[in-house]
Amino acid sequence: MNLSVNKQLRIHRPQFSELHSQNLSGTRKLQHPIWPLNRSPPSSPTLSFSRSPGFPFRSGSDFPNWSTRLLVSSCVPEKFSNPPEPIPGPNGESGSAQVPEQKDTSIVKILRESNSLLPHVVLGSTLLALVYPPSFTWFTTRYYAPALGFLMFAVGVNSRENDFLEAFKRPAAIFAVFITPMLSLLLIGKRLPVDVKGMMSSITQIVVVPIAAGLLLNRFFPLICDAIRPILPPLSVLVTALCVGAPLALNIESVLSPFGMTILLLVIAFHFSAFVAGYFFSGLVFHKATDVKALQRTLSYETGMQSSLLALALANRFFQDPLVGVPPAISTVIMSLMGFTLVMVWAKRKE
Template sequence: MNSTAQLLLRQTLSFHSSLSIGGASREQIYRHKSSYSSLQGLTLRYDTPIAPLLRSSSRIQLFSSRCIPKEKIADGFDSDRSFTNLPESDQVLIEKGNSFLEILKGSNSILPQVVLASTILALVYPPSFTWFTSRYYAPALGFLMFAVGVNSSESDFIEAFNRPAAIFAGYIGQFVVKPLLGYLFGTISMILLRLPTSLGAGIMLTACVSGAQLSNYATFLTDPQMAPLSIVMTSLSTASAVFVTPILSLLLIGKRLPVDVIGMVSSITQIVMVPIAAGLLLNRFLPRLSAAIRPFLPPLSVIVTALCVGAPLAINIQSVMSSFGASVLLLVVAFHLSAFVAGYFLGGVAFSNAHDVKALQRTLSYETGMQSSLLALALANKFFKDPLVGVPPAISVVIMSLMGFSLVMLWSSKRKDVPV
């Protein structure tokens, strides 16, 4: 690029920055209009290296959406002038690139269907998932946590922390209401149904882990404005799970089966805290790299989730299909159903006067009813010798996902007719 092009580019970027930060007068707009037109001409004449800069989707967004408010554009010049004059082949490439990125980013929309398909495939043909053994659970969960970190930012947390009462209610749902329900149904399994103690311990362990990242996605699909709040709720429960989950496990299960508290703290730190921190740091200090890999995380997360749903079911298929399998299935269903309902009514009681009470109720329902069953399964496989402890978490992965996304479809359809 020659010196004239560089000068014009710097002037235009500087002008656009003044628009986005403090605004500009009509006189400033017309004064810079000639520079903008000249730069536009240079864009057409010089194929390199300025053209790739302006053709990239990030630069298009910089010029058209971030830097120049629509009302400012209307006063001065048309925002589309610099790109409507691009050669048709370049416009097609831009449209194809954006379409491909949108497909990647939107792959999460098929997650409910993928969860259902994985469940059916695991039941019909278990070998399709049995290769994904328990040693892969921790890395898979770590990848999902890393994806959450990459897609999070400081602004999400700042905005959500303006509602401390809602965050506290979500925490109560996660680590008070849900563990009590787990203890109730675990006790029922051992005393009333006479099931093995390890199965009751598995139900209790499932109730002691932190919130599931799937609850954030379910909230986004139902109430997008509540997604940051859901992320904060899940992040807080995940962070404190390092200490809370081992303590709850000791209180609820310790008298029945030995619990390695120190080992659990170490494992949760490695599986949860380190990947989330790595994602946040990457997003903060290497934004270009983070932006480059972010579109590929949704499809990879869908694949990993499918494996994490199908593999536990396929590996434990004999236990699930055994004489006590139906009883465990009913108990897990009852546990999650009670948790979803309890979270919904908790939101209604605590925030009855809020203008968005229904959205809060749905968010708290997801947070209380959906927990990181994969984490419970990883802990069960590592810290309990009896393999039956892992059966309830394995079933919970499937039931939690199916019930959660069923509520997404139900509530999303109702919101089209009834305002929040």
């Protein structure tokens, strides 16, 4: 029995040795392959010139006199091509590698978001005009109308046709061009001469024409509007700062006088009551509306924010007494500060 087992072992041992030798030879073949003549070996790390990634550069007459960029393409070993290892968390657990997102800090985005600085600019220009009036005295009254026209032009560029179709459906703002001179004649016509036709013409030139020009430019030349739209917000902020600070600086003596203090209290009471009345009365009348809060805030702005810059331009153009420009000058500052304060407060509540 033992002899038969030994014979079987002796018979089968050569088969195991042959199998082992075949495995070894196969491993050697895998480590050092002999490639046939009709096949090329795998590519090794190469150095290539290309104009852009994925576009190989070929020397010759196909691409004469092209500037090239040096790109190094190599076969990366497998151990370096694996995805990044997970970063352990604070408690020892592993998490996926996270690449920090880069915020868009382009110049165009910064210019477009410059309107967010408007409340601070208005406050700063007010303080600067009170502390150092010569910083704004060069911006005389003759610049008020062009400055306001520029602001209206910016409104037209950033508006669409549907916005003005809604305005024609509710023509209260359009009638203001004719109603404002009529009210001036009715209220102060007995004491001061009022040029009704001149006021209508000035309002049309300052408000209607710039808005229409911006709207037509946006309609027929959209590429030009896209080019100038990023620079309009910072320019509008600058012009607004000048329109706020210049009236105070030019009338600093009247503003700081007892007359100016009286006007200041009256203007504060007027705008404050207008903001409050617009908010609460709209809530009482439209209490069944779907979005009452948004409607209340809109009507509060509508009643509290008035055309003080337009009043200032008309006052300095049609009335010779410089004291006529003091109320709209103070109103421009108070109205802007109150309005922007409400914007910031309501924005924080919404967040």
